[in-house]
Each structure stands twice: as C-alpha cells, then as structure tokens.
Amino acid sequence: MAGYKPRVISLTKRSGQTFGFFLRVEQGEEGHLIRCLEMGSPAELAGMKDGDRILRVNGTFVDELSHSEVVELVRNSGASVTFHILDETSYKQAKAQGVKLCDPQTTAVANGVSKQAPKPKLCYLVRSSSGYGFSLRSVKGELGLFMTEVIPGGVADRAGVRINDRLLEINGENLESATHDQAVDMIKSAGSSIMFLLVDAETDKYYQNKHKVGAWFATTKYLPHKPRIVEMTKGPDGYGFLLKEGTKQKGHFITEVDRGSPAEKAGLMVKDRVVAVDGHNVDSRDHDQVVDRIKQSGNKCMLLVVDKDTDQIFTQGNVSPMIFWEETKDSLLPPSYTEAVNAPAVVRPATPPQEKEEELKPKLCKMEKSSAGFGFHLNGIQGVCGQYIKEVVKGSVADRAGLEDDDIVVEVNGVNVETSNHDEVVALIRASGSSLEMLVASKSVYDQLKAKGVTITRHLLGETSYVQVHASATPEDDRQEEDMHETPAEPKRERTPSVSSSSSQDSMDERL
The missing domain is CATH 2.30.42.10 (PDZ domain)
Structure with a gap:
C-alpha cells in the first residue's frame, strides 16, 4: 500500500468508560467510519478524527467484514484495543486506485524512512516584461507537451518549472490531448498570470497505468502564497474573532480580530477566508453550520484559512485549498503508538513568557x-x-x-x-x-x-x-532582479470596533 500510511492508535479505557466514539457504516460511504468523537475521550485524545476508516482491529483486517463483526471484535478486546486507521481522503483515493488495503506492507520504506508517492506540482507564474522564461516542446505523433528552454533565474524557473516537465493543466483546464498551438493560445490568452499543473519524468512514470492525475494529488510547495493553518485555544472571552458570511463574495470571512486574543496570537487576520474547521471543508456550509462546527471543537480549534492573494491563486487554478491541508495534516497529527515509543525525548530550553x-x-x-x-x-x-x-x-x-x-x-x-x-x-x-x-x-x-x-x-x-x-573578499553575486513573480505583502488593515453578534438579510455575524 505504498503511499498510504495508516496510523496505529492504541486505546485504553477505565471500568465503566467507553473509548469515546461511534463506529458506523453509512449509505453511500465505504468502510467502517469513526463518528461522534467525545471531547476528552481516549479516542479523541489519541488523535482519531471524524471520518477516519478502521482497517484493522488488533491486527485483524476488517475492511471487508460486516459492521456487527467489527463491533464484536472491539467489544471482545476488553479495556485495550489497537486500531490501524486511514484518514477519509486517503481511504477514498486508495479505493479509487484499487489499492489492496489488506497488504501488511503499508508503506514503502527506505533506510527506515517512509517513501511517499511522487506528486505532480502546481506552479504559479506572473509574467514579467520579458515573458515567462520558458518554451513548449512537442514531438510529432506523440501525446504530451513538455517544458524546455527554462531560463535560469527567470519567472518559470523561480516558480518551480523544470526542463522536461510535462504540462497537464493550465488554470485548471486539462490539455493532455491539446495540440501545441492550442496550448500556446491558452497561455497567451491567460493574461499576466497563469497556473500550471506539471509532472516530472519520475512522477509521470509512477502514475502511468494507475489512474488519471489531477490537481487534487498535487504538492503546493512551489506556490508563492499558501493557505495557513491557525490553531487556537479558547480563552476566558472565547477565541476573539468575528466571523461573517460574505454576500458579494461567497465564503466565510474574518471581519474582526481582538487585540491580545487567542485568534490574534495564532496569526488569524482580518479578511482571511475560512476554508475548513478541524479538517472539514465548510465552503458549502451556511453561517450557522460553520459556527456550530467551531463550537463543537470545544476549547481547541484548528482553522484552514486563505488571504486574498492565496484565494486568488487557488481560484485561478480551479483547485481547492484543501489540498494544502491534505498535504500537511500528517505533521499535525499525534504520533502513532510505535512512533511515540521510539521517538527521542526532546529537551526544550526554558522560554521566557514574553519572548514571542x-x-x-x-x-x-x-x-x-x-x-x-x-x-x-x-x-x-x-x-x-x-x-x-x-x-x-x-x-x-x-x-x-x-x-x-x-x-x-x-x-x-x-x-x-x-x-x-x-x-x-x-x-x-x-x-x-x-x-x-x-x-x-x-x-x-x-x-x-x-x-x-x-x-x-x-x-x-x-x-x-x-x-x-563591511566589504568582504568572498565571491558573491549582486542579484537584484527586476522581473519577479510574487504578489506584494498585504496593506495595512484598519481594526473595526468590537461589536456583538448580529444578523441581517445581507450577512450574519457571530462572535466566537
């Protein structure tokens, strides 16, 4: 099951206590789902997430067993049980690819380090006065358009484009079957900026005969602006921000951030758009549903947000900022039991309270x-x-x-x-x-x-x-470039007065 790494979670409960989650099968959904996690329960504290799929119970593969059989295995475990769990997105991708989830070799390992599947890449280019700094190459009689003549230090080079990368999409539109002239016309008509989906030779070879490659598999590491994950712990007066549902622009936006609040300390900013709450996409949710989701988080909440520039880039590429969450979420999860046992102790020097x-x-x-x-x-x-x-x-x-x-x-x-x-x-x-x-x-x-x-x-x-x-004899380069590609820093934001919850026909506000 290369590329998919289940988490190993061991739970222990006291007499009279439950593990703190519901195990469900749902119409239209595959697998045995984790639902309704109880705050502070062994399951929630161990890192289980809503929508996770259980693959194994105490080593027994259960994905193909009935609901009652899985329930019986858990109940017969007594006060301690060990699960192999896969997150919802990875599970669905694995199913779509026909991956054998029962394979005990859960991930390829090289020198003790998990080897992840290669990913296509999203590259955002802003044209300079001298152009984008690359050419397109195609071979008569063969499918595919390839990058060539990528100018070192040019716009394309700095955006992550490399020679022989194959072009899959332009601004979210697939052009794998497009002709050279059609692709050139699309690039010329794109304006002053453009989003490419590209694969290098290794990635291209990996996905051959597997499944169609799309932006949902892509890495965002080359993008000049990325979504932000804001982790907050509720204070005596709440989180300290105001959420408003947009009218002219679809989405849920931060309109106020209180000074000194948990939200401000966590880096939440006015005009940020909230994409997800605790990993759940809220783009299709109304204001009340988003507020309820935040309240259900309890005393800790994790928001995926985008500023205006980042939102524009992802919209132009016709790709959801959720791919950033999927790419980074593993680093946010608690370690598995084995990882936690084998991890070296971290010694942290004492930090003065006001150092930050x-x-x-x-x-x-x-x-x-x-x-x-x-x-x-x-x-x-x-x-x-x-x-x-x-x-x-x-x-x-x-x-x-x-x-x-x-x-x-x-x-x-x-x-x-x-x-x-x-x-x-x-x-x-x-x-x-x-x-x-x-x-x-x-x-x-x-x-x-x-x-x-x-x-x-x-x-x-x-x-x-x-x-x-002072002047140094060390050889260095004087490199002040005049045709760069990233957008500027955000302008100064004026803080609006604090207001209480209110609603109207045009918008809905609620303080959290």
Whole structure:
C-alpha cells in the first residue's frame, strides 16, 4: 500500500468508560467510519478524527467484514484495543486506485524512512516584461507537451518549472490531448498570470497505468502564497474573532480580530477566508453550520484559512485549498503508538513568557557592498507595491547583515518603500552606492504588526543596534532582479470596533 500510511492508535479505557466514539457504516460511504468523537475521550485524545476508516482491529483486517463483526471484535478486546486507521481522503483515493488495503506492507520504506508517492506540482507564474522564461516542446505523433528552454533565474524557473516537465493543466483546464498551438493560445490568452499543473519524468512514470492525475494529488510547495493553518485555544472571552458570511463574495470571512486574543496570537487576520474547521471543508456550509462546527471543537480549534492573494491563486487554478491541508495534516497529527515509543525525548530550553512578544520587531541591516555586490534578490511585481528579499547568498554581505529569505522591505536608506513599486525600490538601492541600509521584517512579524495597526519604523527597535557588515573578499553575486513573480505583502488593515453578534438579510455575524 505504498503511499498510504495508516496510523496505529492504541486505546485504553477505565471500568465503566467507553473509548469515546461511534463506529458506523453509512449509505453511500465505504468502510467502517469513526463518528461522534467525545471531547476528552481516549479516542479523541489519541488523535482519531471524524471520518477516519478502521482497517484493522488488533491486527485483524476488517475492511471487508460486516459492521456487527467489527463491533464484536472491539467489544471482545476488553479495556485495550489497537486500531490501524486511514484518514477519509486517503481511504477514498486508495479505493479509487484499487489499492489492496489488506497488504501488511503499508508503506514503502527506505533506510527506515517512509517513501511517499511522487506528486505532480502546481506552479504559479506572473509574467514579467520579458515573458515567462520558458518554451513548449512537442514531438510529432506523440501525446504530451513538455517544458524546455527554462531560463535560469527567470519567472518559470523561480516558480518551480523544470526542463522536461510535462504540462497537464493550465488554470485548471486539462490539455493532455491539446495540440501545441492550442496550448500556446491558452497561455497567451491567460493574461499576466497563469497556473500550471506539471509532472516530472519520475512522477509521470509512477502514475502511468494507475489512474488519471489531477490537481487534487498535487504538492503546493512551489506556490508563492499558501493557505495557513491557525490553531487556537479558547480563552476566558472565547477565541476573539468575528466571523461573517460574505454576500458579494461567497465564503466565510474574518471581519474582526481582538487585540491580545487567542485568534490574534495564532496569526488569524482580518479578511482571511475560512476554508475548513478541524479538517472539514465548510465552503458549502451556511453561517450557522460553520459556527456550530467551531463550537463543537470545544476549547481547541484548528482553522484552514486563505488571504486574498492565496484565494486568488487557488481560484485561478480551479483547485481547492484543501489540498494544502491534505498535504500537511500528517505533521499535525499525534504520533502513532510505535512512533511515540521510539521517538527521542526532546529537551526544550526554558522560554521566557514574553519572548514571542519581544520578537515582534523589524531588523535594521547595514551593508557595505563587496566587489561581488550585496548578494540577494529583490522580489516583487513590476508596477505593484510591496517588495521582499529572496535567495540570500550564504556568507554574502546580505547574509551576514541579517537579511533572510521572505523578509519584507520596509525602508531603504531611511525612505519608507511599502507603497513604492519594484522599479522605485530598485532605483533607491542602486542610488545608495556602496552603502545600503534596509529596515526589513519577516513576513510573520510584518503581518502581526500590521494586524495590530502598528506603523513599522526603526523606533520599534528601541536600543537594539543593527549589524554592520563591511566589504568582504568572498565571491558573491549582486542579484537584484527586476522581473519577479510574487504578489506584494498585504496593506495595512484598519481594526473595526468590537461589536456583538448580529444578523441581517445581507450577512450574519457571530462572535466566537
């Protein structure tokens, strides 16, 4: 069952106690389903999820047994039972692919590490003044369109496109049977940005004769903007945010985040759209159903959210942000029994209670250009505000000054550039000569400060001094690019006054 790794969960209950879940078979659904998990029960604490399928009970494969037989196996286990469980999405995919779930070799292993099935990739490109930086190749008499002449450092290269990748979709539209000219026309008519679904040679070979490859299997790791998973623990006054169902735009949106609330501390932001609650997609749910789902979470809640830029990218690609959840959820689950027993103990140094708050500061980096330059890329979209740092060369002047990938540029030589376009920022850097001073902030710090309505200046540094780096003899690259592809950081959001729950014909609000 390569590519599908069941979780091993061992439960123990006290006398008179249940394991804390319902085992069900449902019309239209395959398998033995976990439902109605009780908060704080052995099942919930062990990491069982609603919709999980039970594959084995104490080592016995049960997927093909009747409901009563599985119930009897669990009851006969007494106070302790061990399950092999597969999540809902993986189970359905495995069934669709004809995978033998009874195979005891649950996953391919190499050197003790699980080998996952290769994935197609989503690549988002924003055209520069010189184009996308690739060509399409096709072979007469053969199906398939392939990437070629990918310019190193160009738009396509930075978006994850590689030579000989096969093109499957453009903006969610399949073109595996399209001609070369048809594909070129689609790319030209797409406008200034485009989403590709691609497979490299290894992935292409893996899926041959298995099943149709689609975006639902794809990795999102190459996308410039990704959904966020927000984990919150309820405080005395709730989670501290306001949820509103959109009218002109479909979806459930965050309209307020209280200062100092669990929601703010977890990184929830105004205008975020809620895609899922505890792994359950809520796009098709109404306001009351989403609120009920959040309330059912108890004292802890996990939201999958997208900001405006991320939402636009996934909409353009005609793909659900849920694929990000599916790709990352394994890292969020509790370890299996075996993993927990064999995991080394983690020693964590004591952390001052206010350390996180104290880190909400920008960085002032002063650099003296070496013979090889500063050693970083400046990314952005030409003509659009918002610039950030990318590809800092290790050991370069920029690296030693403290610049890091994805740092957002706030000031250049004392001039605020948050509302400046790419060309204007490049001009300021070039005009600085051999000395450059930049005020930057990591994306996390930038977003949190903006969410609080804080103006980012060097005054936030207090008495913290900057790192001064002089010219170095180490070879480096001066790489300030003018045709980057990511969208700018979000503009400052104004906080609205706190209001109580209300509803109207146009929208519905409820504080959580």
